[in-house]
Amino acid sequence: MTTRRTLLGAGLVAPFLLPGLARAQSYPSQPIRLVCPYPPGATSDNVARTMARALSERLGQTVVVENRAGAGGAVGTRHVAEAKPDGYTLLNASGGNLLISPYLNEVGYHPLRDLAPVAMAGEAYSLVGVSAALPVQTLPELIAYAKQHQGELNYASSGIGSTGHLRGAMLAEQAGFEAVHIPFPGSAAAVNSLLAGDCQLMIDPVVAPSVQQGGKIRAVAVVGAGRWEDFPDVPNITELGLGQDWPSSGWYSLFAPAGVPEAVIGRLNAAYNDALAEPDTAAALRRLGLKPEPTAPDQLRRRLAQEYAASGATLQRLRIAA
Incomplete structure (x- = not known):
């Protein structure tokens, strides 16, 4: 037979048995x-x-x-x-x-x-953005230019070990050219280097506004799942035979x-x-x-x-x- 003392005891013990549940019920x-x-x-x-x-x-x-x-x-x-x-x-x-x-x-x-x-x-999604000062309009033209100027192009990223760092290195490897990695303390600083012409290449979503505004940065490819709806005329990098085996x-x-x-x-x-x-x-x-x-x-x-x-x-x- 359940007594009042038993019920009181259960009420005192329950919070200690289920601390996670009690915290979750009051969260946040x-x-x-x-x-x-x-x-x-x-x-x-x-x-x-x-x-x-x-x-x-x-x-x-x-x-x-x-x-x-x-x-x-x-x-x-x-x-x-x-x-x-x-x-x-x-x-x-x-x-x-x-x-x-x-x-x-x-x-x-x-x-x-x-x-x-x-x-x-x-x-x-990311864009393969290039400085408009480069005489290229497409990714194949960028690759051809980079091969003719081995080691002369700088690619910017938001830092050593960033996604942009890895993707820049993978693009250079797959396309067969050499480029110099220039890491910055964040993607905003990196895209500014592209706008200033200090770097010529960057793979990052942060270049998108500058591409849309026109002028100093040009998009030659999209990295991601299919085409980016905001840039319907820019081909996905896989359409150009690259990027199929890149880690996402x-x-x-x-x-x-x-x-x-x-x-x-x-x-x-x-x-x-x-x-x-x-x-x-x-x-x-x-x-x-x-x-x-x-x-x-x-x-x-x-x-x-x-x-x-x-x-x-x-x-x-x-x-x-x-």
């Missing part, structure tokens, strides 16, 4: 920090700010973007990996800081062990520290995917070169594992080191 009860591991103005920063606004509306708490740049995204990523696993410190991640940097430096975290996948903002690494996603309760991960995933379905948010991401893609945490975890292995093999083949 305070502002959330969304760490961007790159400087302001980078595509990662713009994606983070777009999703922070959308999440704030759906979670009923302020989501504040915090830029912690450095070491190819490793500084901010390590900060999140070492944070308390309560769901109040999150990471706006990309291929560079999860798939490349850990192979090049002692970053202090392992992407498959120390971070928990939450949701994906979407696949990211072209996405932006939400991660949390490992150990965050599954119920909190589920709450964040639902809010994130709901935001992607909202027309204004989806349109904002498309302007940044993303194709919104709702994803479950397990799907993202499997993809991360596959691309992490593929990126490591590519870096080793190209002998890319910090």
Whole structure:
């Protein structure tokens, strides 16, 4: 027979038996920090700010973007990996800081062990942008010019170990030319070097506005899944016989520290995917070169594992080191 004392005892014990459930039911009860591991103005920063606004509306708490740049995204990523696993410190991640940097430096975290996948903002397109000062209009013309001027072209990226670094090296390898990698502290600084004519080539979504405005940067190819709808006349690099076996690494996603309760991960995933379905948010991401893609945490975890292995093999083949 159940007594009043038994019921009271069960009520006192239950919170200690189910601490994760209790936290999840009240989550979020305070502002959330969304760490961007790159400087302001980078595509990662713009994606983070777009999703922070959308999440704030759906979670009923302020989501504040915090830029912690450095070491190819490793500084901010390590900060999140070492944070308390309560769901109040999150990471706006990309291929560079999860798939490349850990192979090049002692970053202090392992992407498959120390971070928990939450949701994906979407696949990211990039443009192969060239300085309009170059006498080329197409990717084949760029390749022919680069072969005639071996080692004379500079290609800019947002830093050593960035996606732009890897893609520039893969393009040079596949096309058979040599170029000099010039790393910058963020993609905004890198695209400025292209505008100034100090560098002649860059593969990054951040060049898109300058291409659309016309003048100093010309797009000769798209990198991503098919053609970019904002640049329908620019061929995908695979149409030109290149890029078929490149590791993707072209996405932006939400991660949390490992150990965050599954119920909190589920709450964040639902809010994130709901935001992607909202027309204004989806349109904002498309302007940044993303194709919104709702994803479950397990799907993202499997993809991360596959691309992490593929990126490591590519870096080793190209002998890319910090």
